[in-house]
Amino acid sequence: EKEEEKEEKEETYLKKSSPLPLIDSAIQQAVNLIAACESRLLLALLPPSGTAEQPVTLAWIQEAQMVLFFLIQVLKFESGKGVWNRILPGSIKNFRTAICSLLAWVAQPVSLALEANLMLGDAEDGRGGE
Numbered sequence: 831e832k833e834e835e836k837e838e839k840e841e842t843y844l845k846k847s848s849p850l851p852l853i854d855s856a857i858q859q860a861v862n863l864i865a866a867c868e869s870r871l872l873l874a875l876l877p878p879s880g881t882a883e884q885p886v887t888l889a890w891i892q893e894a895q896m897v898l899f900f901l902i903q904v905l906k907f908e909s910g911k912g913v914w915n916r917i918l919p920g921s922i923k924n925f926r927t928a929i930c931s932l933l934a935w936v937a938q939p940v941s942l943a944l945e946a947n948l949m950l951g952d953a954e955d956g957r958g959g960e
Contacts, residue, residue, distance in 0.1 A: 854911070860904045861913050868921060871897050875928040877935035894932065901925060 864871065874897045878884040908914055914922060 857904065857908050857911065857913055860900075861908065861917050864901075864904065864914070864921070865918050868918065868924075871901070872924060872928050875925070875932050877932050898929070 874890075874893045878886050878890055880886050904914070
C-alpha cells in the first residue's frame with residue numbers, strides 16, 4: 831500500500847508540474863499571432879523579383895529567415911493538436927505554397943545577366959572577372 835501511495839503522489843506531482851498546459855497556451859497564442867499577421871507573414875516568404883523596384887536585400891533575407899524559424903517552431907510543437915487547422919483552415923496550404931515558391935527561387939541558378947554584372951564589378955575593382 832505504501833508503494834501505491836508513493837506512486838500516486840509521484841503521478842500527482844508530475845501532473846501538477848507538467849509544462850504541457852504552458853506549451854498548449856503558447857501554441858494557442860502563436861497560432862493567434864499567425865492569424866492576426868497571416869498576410870504579412872505570407873508576404874515575407876514571397877521571393878522578390880530582384881529588380882530595382884523590388885531588390886533582394888539583407889533585410890528581406892533576415893525577415894524570411896525569422897518567419898520560417900517561427901513557423902517551424904510552431905509546427906513542431908503544434909503537430910497533432912490541430913489548433914492551427916481549427917483557427918485557420920487552409921492556412922497551412924497557403925504557407926506551403928509560399929515556402930515552395932521561396933525554395934524554387936532560392937534553388938534557381940544565378941542569371942547570366944547578374945553574373946555578368948558581378949564580373950564587371952570585380953573587373954572595375956581591379957580584381958578581374960575570375
